[in-house]
Amino acid sequence: MELEKDIPRVQDHKLAAAATTASSSASIEADMLTCPLCLNLVCQPITVPCGHTFCRVCLYMAMQRSKKKCPNCRAVCHVEPASHAVNVMLAQIAQKCFPKQYEQRLLESKQEQEKFESTSPIFFYNNCLFPGCLLHLHLFEQRYRHMINRCVSSNRKFIYLPNFTDYKAKTGDVGLLAYIDECEFLPDGRALLKATIQKRVKVEPRLHEKQQTTNQTRSH
Ligand SMILES: [Zn+2]
Ligand SMILES: [Zn+2]
Structure with a gap:
């Protein structure tokens, strides 16, 4: 051949x-x-x-x-x-x-x-999530849209960490690895995505992209 x-x-x-x-x-x-x-x-x-x-x-x-x-x-x-x-x-x-x-x-x-x-962006969440959970997110802020765009074109994964008051991610923390099953980019730039929580992972914050909070995202 x-x-x-x-x-x-x-x-x-x-x-x-x-x-x-x-x-x-x-x-x-x-x-x-x-x-x-x-x-x-x-x-x-x-x-x-x-x-x-x-x-x-x-x-x-x-x-x-x-x-x-x-x-x-x-x-x-x-x-x-x-x-x-x-x-x-x-x-x-x-x-x-x-x-x-x-x-x-x-x-x-x-x-x-x-x-x-381990080189996935970190998002923070406030709700109770476990491996196997399905996520439906509506991302409308520019910065999240950019991150998700990069996620979708690379390994389709991001890490979720709990968002407690004054909490900062540190090495060895346990987060949740989410896999983007579907992602629809709307003409105005918003993104609708479906993701599955795959497993718990230990995180190395210095390896990750700048941490972002999902306070401005809606999970339903
Ligand atoms: Zn082939
Ligand atoms: Zn090989």
Whole structure:
């Protein structure tokens, strides 16, 4: 395929040698198991309907930017990377042939995912919310509209923190991670959004964008 030819491949002959066993006639080379997005050993591989395979975390991040499209060939792709099944056979091959690298990639993937999720804007709320709650917000102030615009075009996530009197977010606080399911921008710039509270997260305020309060937003 034309597209595949253009993808740079990682050549690592040491890895290839390590994968060759005395009894096998064919060897698995590292570049056969390379994710086209990070160019590393594929980790928790997900194969999408067009046949391309990516690390779960790479696909997850790529699909935040271009939803419903394969990041390699742009074919329509209705896959939810967070819950999609791993290509078990490929994962086993990668893990068996390159155990140390695979372990390292698992660690890196976890860190990448956490870093990605931790750079979300913070909003404050006054109502009682739990993971699983649905939010309907009507954002009409310019500053929130800008933030939501950035959210929607990046990872579609923001963090909610309780809004107590004189409360300031600090490292280690527990907030709620909300995922924007739908966002409609009205012609006058207002935004109507539906979001789901996904889980509790520990926050690192210095990693986040300037904190905003949702006092001026309506939740119904
Ligand atoms: Zn990858
Ligand atoms: Zn594809």
